Amino acid sequence: MTEYPSSNASSTGEAPAYGTGDATYQAAGGLDGITRLVNRFYDNMERLPEAAALRAMHPEDLTESRQKLVFFLSGWMGGPKLYARHYGSISIPKAHAHLPVDQSSRDAWLHCMAQSLLELDYPAPFRDYLLQKLAIPAESIRLMCEFHQSQPGSTDP
Numbered sequence: 001m002t003e004y005p006s007s008n009a010s011s012t013g014e015a016p017a018y019g020t021g022d023a024t025y026q027a028a029g030g031l032d033g034i035t036r037l038v039n040r041f042y043d044n045m046e047r048l049p050e051a052a053a054l055r056a057m058h059p060e061d062l063t064e065s066r067q068k069l070v071f072f073l074s075g076w077m078g079g080p081k082l083y084a085r086h087y088g089s090i091s092i093p094k095a096h097a098h099l100p101v102d103q104s105s106r107d108a109w110l111h112c113m114a115q116s117l118l119e120l121d122y123p124a125p126f127r128d129y130l131l132q133k134l135a136i137p138a139e140s141i142r143l144m145c146e147f148h149q150s151q152p153g154s155t156d157p
């Protein structure tokens, strides 16, 4: 019998592991769940004092930021590739290279996400899994941004 991590098995033992097919997308609640998560994430970014510098990097109107993150996460979690369909291909580190991201804004981004996952009552194993996975592109962004900032004359996007 196939063994799944106990923390990730449904009561029937049939749930595929997160990261397999669209299991992560389904566990997030599909597009509705991701939309709720992203909305809560940006609401938290607006609300939490420790996210003030992160918020200041964003446009005043967050409508497009919300939409783009929902579309991106849909494909990234194994669901429909909505970002590619609507906006074309994207390299996440390069899309952020013009921003002054450092350790503290990276941590603030992850904190807003952690807080949102908690508030929306996702199970702990899913929260832990997703945060670990999100920490990977978040760290790539930080490295890309710090490299970009270290280059002479790197003020252009």
Ligand code: HEM
Residues within 6 Å of the ligand: 054, 057, 058, 059, 065, 068, 069, 072, 076, 087, 092, 095, 096, 099, 101, 105, 106, 107, 109, 110, 134, 137, 138, 139, 141, 142
């Ligand atoms: C390291 C922490 C992060 C910071 C500080 C950050 C910051 C930002 C900011 C300020 C924007 C808006 C850019 C603009 O309008 O000019 C943005 C856009 C975006 N971010 Fe992040 N972000 C972070 C991590 C992530 C992660 C981990 C993901 C995906 C898993 C992500 C996905 C996106 C996407 C898809 C967009 C829209 C890009 C576009 O179409 O131009 N971000 N981010």
